[in-house]
Amino acid sequence: MKFAERMSRLGTESAFETLARAQKLEREKGMEVIHLQIGEPDFDTPRNISDAAIKAINEGYTHYTTPAGFLESREAIAEYYFRMRGIRYDPDEVVITPGSKEIMYSLIMMLAEEGDEVIYPDPGYPIYKSVIEFSGATKVPIPLREENEFRLDVKELKALITPKTKLLIINSPQNPTSSILTREDMEEIYRLACDHDFLIMTDEIYSRIIYDTEYSSVAQLDEKKERVMVLDGMSKVYAMCGWRLGWGLMPKKVAEGVVRMQTNITSCATSFIQRALNEALLGPQDAPTKMVAEFKKRRDFIVDGMNQIEGFNCLKPNGAFYVWPNITATGWDSRDLAEYLLTELGVAGLSGTAFGDYGQGYLRFSYSNSIENIGKAIDRMKKAMPALIKEPVK
Numbered sequence: 001m002k003f004a005e006r007m008s009r010l011g012t013e014s015a016f017e018t019l020a021r022a023q024k025l026e027r028e029k030g031m032e033v034i035h036l037q038i039g040e041p042d043f044d045t046p047r048n049i050s051d052a053a054i055k056a057i058n059e060g061y062t063h064y065t066t067p068a069g070f071l072e073s074r075e076a077i078a079e080y081y082f083r084m085r086g087i088r089y090d091p092d093e094v095v096i097t098p099g100s101k102e103i104m105y106s107l108i109m110m111l112a113e114e115g116d117e118v119i120y121p122d123p124g125y126p127i128y129k130s131v132i133e134f135s136g137a138t139k140v141p142i143p144l145r146e147e148n149e150f151r152l153d154v155k156e157l158k159a160l161i162t163p164k165t166k167l168l169i170i171n172s173p174q175n176p177t178s179s180i181l182t183r184e185d186m187e188e189i190y191r192l193a194c195d196h197d198f199l200i201m202t203d204e205i206y207s208r209i210i211y212d213t214e215y216s217s218v219a220q221l222d223e224k225k226e227r228v229m230v231l232d233g234m235s236k237v238y239a240m241c242g243w244r245l246g247w248g249l250m251p252k253k254v255a256e257g258v259v260r261m262q263t264n265i266t267s268c269a270t271s272f273i274q275r276a277l278n279e280a281l282l283g284p285q286d287a288p289t290k291m292v293a294e295f296k297k298r299r300d301f302i303v304d305g306m307n308q309i310e311g312f313n314c315l316k317p318n319g320a321f322y323v324w325p326n327i328t329a330t331g332w333d334s335r336d337l338a339e340y341l342l343t344e345l346g347v348a349g350l351s352g353t354a355f356g357d358y359g360q361g362y363l364r365f366s367y368s369n370s371i372e373n374i375g376k377a378i379d380r381m382k383k384a385m386p387a388l389i390k391e392p393v394k
């Protein structure tokens, strides 16, 4: 069968492939694989949220909703943002989707086309690049460098802007490096967007998983709601990846476009899950607070462990649940090392190159696993690496 040409421009996410391969090794070789590859909290969805969804089913919330989502749920999101960031959104500026990925897809497909340039982080979440290419727009990666703690360098950004720049994608805390943009970064980025008249999509899916730091959003600077679109959702902070619920906050005119996209793709997000959203966002927040405290303990543990592995060097990030060790001193290519760790040591992580060309020299490990399992993975790598160090790649 011949697919349409555009399919050749659509990429994928290798975390899912690695998961399938790790499960095959477990099944066929009886190997004990430690899963540090997937970007999903290993906690249960808080009970009060599950109960709210079950109650909504029993009450008959099992029908289509308007494509933008229930008004009460959009109001709940608006209230949540006001409490959290002090920004007032109108429900017409909120669209609820089955996962924030749909916001990402819709915005890029709606706004960018051939002749436009879209700047996105490299290393970065692989779907940005995939959908930019699918849209026909030109992809413009901005490297995230270790010497800048993997925050984008505003001077470098300035150099990449042209009259064709249509959209900038930022992500803080960032996947895969977990870096966090500062308030000053946001101010400079926003100033550039105004001076050069481009739009900003800010992916804030990890914004509540932060440690010892304040969160600042570029949306707080866009008082007139002219150019910033926020993407967020339940997946990470409420451990609800499988529920598929996300949302976007954006200028009303852009929201109308996303609603039209959604009408064509899924019609609406699942009705009873939208009802559970009200409980999640405005109900008790003890569960996410506990989860973040546990992640912080694991972050300290895994960073310490990574730095004890020969050839590994790892910064301590203040958000998300990923570590991004530099492995250049091992002399290995990232892809080969990730493969070796999986097949020989039973440690599933991802090659930095799964996130872009600038991911060469790095691996990504998710600490969405118990301290006990993380410890086992570190021990296996600590034991094996000294014998595996190669001459540095020239």
Ligand SMILES: Cc1ncc(COP(=O)(O)O)c(C=O)c1O
Residues within 6 Å of the ligand: 039, 098, 099, 100, 101, 102, 125, 171, 174, 175, 203, 205, 232, 233, 234, 235, 241, 244, 245, 246
């Ligand atoms: C940076 C980033 N944005 C968005 C998503 C997608 O999240 P959702 O489950 O809301 O579609 C992910 C998931 O891993 C992510 O890492």
